[in-house]
Amino acid sequence: MIRVKLIFVAVIICAVFLLSACGGSGEVNNQPSNSPKVNSGKSTHEPGDEKEKTNAEKFLEYVIEAAYMRKFTETGDYAGIMNTLHDLYKDDIVNPYTGGKLLTIANRTNDLICDKQWKASEVSGVNCIVIDDYMTLLEKIDTSEAVYCLNTESKGCVIGIILMDGVYIYEVDENGEKTNEIKHFFKKEE
Secondary structure, three states, X not given: OHHHHHHHHHHHHHHHHHHHHOOOOOOOOOOOOOOOOOOOOOOOOOOOOOOOOOHHHHXXXXXXXXHHHOOHHHHOOHHHHHHHHXXXXXXXXXXXXXXXXXXXXXXXXXXXXXXXXOOOOOOEEEEEEEEOOOOOOHHHOOHXXXXXXXXXXXXXXXXXXXXXXXXXXXXXXXXXXXXXXXXXXXXXXX
């Protein structure tokens, strides 16, 4: 009986040490990845503005909200922004050619930005890559050289490339060319 109590106490002590070691810098992010969706009440359009948003513009709103929720410019929390994007996404960006609505997101190296061979899945409305090297910056890349998934097989898909300082988004048209390009820099939080 005493041996069981000692093992139990040892397990509890190990658990406490493991939890404190995994705690990081002590800063707590109040937005877990499974937090409920929040409607901030902010409108990007003025009353009477009837223009429908492009799929690229819709995805930009998701990225901005996820970056803000994760304090991305302060923390560089690449995994967090990926999880939060999945949590926020409502399957409302539809590929007009395939009907795909899924968000495909993965961390990749910066060499994929210039890789035309990759193809977006037919079930995807958005194919997003996160370049998580802390060195590749949107302000330093030539977006005319960004050709990730730029081919006819990816037509209709929104392509998002998240970098440390911003996001580059474009849609692929029926000819495998870029349309509705957006280059957005994240604002440093104060």
